[in-house]
Amino acid sequence: MPINPDAVGAKSEPTRQSWTSKDALLYAVGVGAGQEPLEELQYTTENSTDIDQRVLPTMAVVLGGGGGAFAQIGSFNPAMLVHGEQQISLHREIPVEGEIETVSEITGIYDKGKGAVVVSEATSTLVSDGEPLFSKTMSAFIRGEGGWGGDSGPALEWERPDGDPDEVVTYTTRPEQALIYRLSGDRNPLHADPQFAAMGGFDRPILHGLCTYGFTGRGLLRALCDGDSARLRSMYGRFSSPVLPGEDLTVKVWRTGDGPDGASTAVFQTEGSDGRVVLDKGTCSYT
Amino acid sequence: MPINPDAVGAKSEPTRQSWTSKDALLYAVGVGAGQEPLEELQYTTENSTDIDQRVLPTMAVVLGGGGGAFAQIGSFNPAMLVHGEQQISLHREIPVEGEIETVSEITGIYDKGKGAVVVSEATSTLVSDGEPLFSKTMSAFIRGEGGWGGDSGPALEWERPDGDPDEVVTYTTRPEQALIYRLSGDRNPLHADPQFAAMGGFDRPILHGLCTYGFTGRGLLRALCDGDSARLRSMYGRFSSPVLPGEDLTVKVWRTGDGPDGASTAVFQTEGSDGRVVLDKGTCSYT
Numbered sequence: 001m002p003i004n005p006d007a008v009g010a011k012s013e014p015t016r017q018s019w020t021s022k023d024a025l026l027y028a029v030g031v032g033a034g035q036e037p038l039e040e041l042q043y044t045t046e047n048s049t050d051i052d053q054r055v056l057p058t059m060a061v062v063l064g065g066g067g068g069a070f071a072q073i074g075s076f077n078p079a080m081l082v083h084g085e086q087q088i089s090l091h092r093e094i095p096v097e098g099e100i101e102t103v104s105e106i107t108g109i110y111d112k113g114k115g116a117v118v119v120s121e122a123t124s125t126l127v128s129d130g131e132p133l134f135s136k137t138m139s140a141f142i143r144g145e146g147g148w149g150g151d152s153g154p155a156l157e158w159e160r161p162d163g164d165p166d167e168v169v170t171y172t173t174r175p176e177q178a179l180i181y182r183l184s185g186d187r188n189p190l191h192a193d194p195q196f197a198a199m200g201g202f203d204r205p206i207l208h209g210l211c212t213y214g215f216t217g218r219g220l221l222r223a224l225c226d227g228d229s230a231r232l233r234s235m236y237g238r239f240s241s242p243v244l245p246g247e248d249l250t251v252k253v254w255r256t257g258d259g260p261d262g263a264s265t266a267v268f269q270t271e272g273s274d275g276r277v278v279l280d281k282g283t284c285s286y287t
Numbered sequence: 288m289p290i291n292p293d294a295v296g297a298k299s300e301p302t303r304q305s306w307t308s309k310d311a312l313l314y315a316v317g318v319g320a321g322q323e324p325l326e327e328l329q330y331t332t333e334n335s336t337d338i339d340q341r342v343l344p345t346m347a348v349v350l351g352g353g354g355g356a357f358a359q360i361g362s363f364n365p366a367m368l369v370h371g372e373q374q375i376s377l378h379r380e381i382p383v384e385g386e387i388e389t390v391s392e393i394t395g396i397y398d399k400g401k402g403a404v405v406v407s408e409a410t411s412t413l414v415s416d417g418e419p420l421f422s423k424t425m426s427a428f429i430r431g432e433g434g435w436g437g438d439s440g441p442a443l444e445w446e447r448p449d450g451d452p453d454e455v456v457t458y459t460t461r462p463e464q465a466l467i468y469r470l471s472g473d474r475n476p477l478h479a480d481p482q483f484a485a486m487g488g489f490d491r492p493i494l495h496g497l498c499t500y501g502f503t504g505r506g507l508l509r510a511l512c513d514g515d516s517a518r519l520r521s522m523y524g525r526f527s528s529p530v531l532p533g534e535d536l537t538v539k540v541w542r543t544g545d546g547p548d549g550a551s552t553a554v555f556q557t558e559g560s561d562g563r564v565v566l567d568k569g570t571c572s573y574t
Binding site: 022035046051175176180195196 | 309312313316334336467470476
C-alpha cells in the first residue's frame with residue numbers, strides 16, 4: 001500500500017500565493033455567478049456603476065492550496081482521489097487582490113476499507129498585515145488505499161430538521177462549467193478528459209466537487225446573507241455523489257438557531273437534477 | 288465634433304503583448320468552446336489524452352490590440368462606439384503561448400451622417416522569429432460623430448449565393464457569456480453593466496461583437512475546416528445587429544469556390560435567435 005498512515009502530523013512548508021481582481025472574477029464565473037446577469041455584478045465585474053468588486057467567500061478553496069501536506073502521505077493514483085469533505089472558516093472578507101501565506105497539516109488518515117480518507121487542515125494569513133484570513137479543512141477519499149486495519153475515524157453528528165426547508169435556491173450548471181472552473185487552478189483531467197475520466201470509472205468527466213461547493217456557497221449567500229459575502233462565517237459539506245456538468249443544483253437550507261460569537265447557524269443539502277443529495281451534511285454560520 | 292477626420296495615416300507606436308496557454312483556454316470558453324464538452328478539447332484543455340492544445344484562430348482579435356491608433360483620432364463617448372467590421376488574416380497558426388509586436392494605423396475615417404466610421408489596420412509579428420503572425424482590419428461606428436460633410440467611404444461588394452446554405456451550425460450563447468468573454472480583455476461595461484448599457488441606449492448589456500465573431504469562427508472551423516485551426520486563412524464580417532447574451536447564433540455558410548494561394552472561399556451570415564442577421568457580409572478563405 002503506497003500511502004503511509006503514519007504521516008499524521010506532517011506539515012507543509014509555508015507557501016505563498018497572490019491573486020488579482022481578474023482571478024476573483026474568473027472564480028465567480030467558474031461557479032456560475034452571472035447566470036442571472038443583473039445579479040451578483042459585485043462578484044463578476046470590477047467597473048459597474050456604483051458597485052465595488054467583492055470576492056465570493058468560497059474562493060478560499062482555490063487560494064493557498066491547502067493540500068500541500070498531501071505530498072507527505074506517499075504515492076497514489078490521482079485518478080482514484082475524490083474530494084470527501086470541505087470546510088472553510090472565514091475570519092474576514094477576502095480582499096479583491098492580495099497575497100497569503102498558507103501552512104497545511106495532515107490531521108487524520110482513516111481506513112474505510114475500500115479506500116482511505118486523508119484529512120488536511122490549512123491556515124492562511126494575509127501577508128500585508130500578518131493576520132489570519134481564513135482556515136480550511138478538507139478530506140479526500142482515495143479508492144483502493146484502505147484495508148490496513150486502521151482506525152475508521154470519527155462519526156459526524158449531523159441532523160436535518162423535520163419539515164420543509166426554510167430556503168430553496170436552484171442554479172443550473174453548464175455542460176462547459178468544469179472547463180471554466182478548472183481555469184481557477186484544479187486542472188485534474190478527471191473534470192475534462194473523457195479518457196482520463198473513464199480510467200477513474202466515470203462515464204463522463206465530472207464536475208469539480210469544489211465547483212458544486214461554490215454554487216452552494218452562492219445559494220447560502222442569497223438565502224441567508226442577502227448576497228453579502230462578509231456575512232458568511234463558515235461552511236462545511238460532504239461530497240456524496242458526483243455531479244455531471246449540466247445538472248441543476250438545488251440548495252435546501254434549514255435555519256437552526258444561534259451559534260458562537262453572535263452568529264446564526266443553518267444546515268443544508270445540495271441536490272442534483274434527479275433529487276439525489278450531492279453535497280450532504282452541510283452546516284454553516286453567518287451573521 | 289471631437290474626432291478629427293484628418294487623423295488618417297496616424298500610426299501607433301509598436302506595442303508588445305504576450306499570452307499564455309491559460310489565456311488561450313480562457314478565450315476559448317469565452318466564445319463558447321466546450322458547450323459540447325467532448326468536442327473542441329484541443330481548444331479548452333491542455334492535458335487531455337493524446338490531444339495537444341491549440342488556439343482558436345479568432346483569438347487574433349484579442350491579441351495585440353489593433354485599435355492602438357484610435358488614441359489619435361480625438362475624444363468621443365465610448366458608450367457611443369460599436370464595433371462595425373472585423374477582418375483577420377492568419378499567416379500561420381497562433382502558438383499556444385508567445386509574444387507579438389503590433390503596429391496599427393488609421394486607414395479611413397468616413398462620414399455616415401448619424402455617426403463616423405473609423406477604420407484601423409494592424410499587423411502583428413511574432414517576437415521570437417520576427418515573422419508576421421496575423422494582420423487585422425477593424426472598423427468602429429461612433430454614433431453622433433458624423434455629419435461634417437466628409438466622404439462616406441467605399442461600398443462593399445458582397446453577394447450571397449442563391450439557394451440554401453451548404454452548411455449550417457448553431458450554437459447557444461449563455462446569459463453569462465459576456466461576463467466570461469470580457470476576461471479576455473474587453474472590459475467595456477456596455478457588455479456587463481445595465482446602467483452603462485442604458486446610457487448607450489440599450490435595454491440590457493449586449494454581447495461583445497467579437498464574441499459573436501468568435502462563435503462564428505468556431506462554426507466556420509467546424510463547417511469548412513474539420514475543426515482544424517490551421518486551415519482558416521482569413522475571415523471578415525460586418526456587425527449588423529446587437530446580440531443579447533443568451534441568444535442562439537446560427538452560422539450559415541455558402542461555399543463559393545477557389546481563392547488565392549490554393550485556398551477555397553466561402554461567404555457566411557450569422558443569425559440571432561429570431562433569424563435576423565447579426566454578422567453580415569461574411570467572407571472567409573480556408574485550405
